[in-house]
Amino acid sequence: MGNICGKSDPDAFSTPGRVVGTTPAQPQRASLPPRMVVGPPRKLGGGNDPAAAAPSSSAAVEAKKRAAEAAEARANAASSKNSGKLGQQLAAQKKQSRQETLNEISREERRTRDAEAAAQARAHN
Numbered sequence: 815m816g817n818i819c820g821k822s823d824p825d826a827f828s829t830p831g832r833v834v835g836t837t838p839a840q841p842q843r844a845s846l847p848p849r850m851v852v853g854p855p856r857k858l859g860g861g862n863d864p865a866a867a868a869p870s871s872s873a874a875v876e877a878k879k880r881a882a883e884a885a886e887a888r889a890n891a892a893s894s895k896n897s898g899k900l901g902q903q904l905a906a907q908k909k910q911s912r913q914e915t916l917n918e919i920s921r922e923e924r925r926t927r928d929a930e931a932a933a934q935a936r937a938h939n
Contacts, residue, residue: 832838910918 907915
C-alpha cells in the first residue's frame, strides 16, 4: 500500500531488521584535536599588547574620579525628580496613610456615582 504524498520505496524492507532491545550501530566519529591556548591570559576589550592592557596608577585614579562624578550626577538627578508637578504628587501619595488613600478612593467613587445619576436624570430614564 502506498503513501499519498510520497513515493513508495521498494527497498525499504529489503534489509534485515534488528533484534528488539539492541541499538543500531553508531557511525565512526572523527576526533578533534585539543585546543591549545598560548600566552598569558588577556582581558576582553584590551589590545594585543599585555603592557598596554595594565593601566597606570594615574589613569586608574582618573577613572575612579570620573566614575564618582557620574554617580554623584545620577544621585542629584534622581533627587531632583520630585521638583516637578508629577514628582510632588507622587511624594504626596507616598506620604498618605492607608486610611487616607481609602477615603480618597471612596470620594472619587461617590463623585462618579453622582455624575452617572445626574446623567440618567437628564436622560429621563
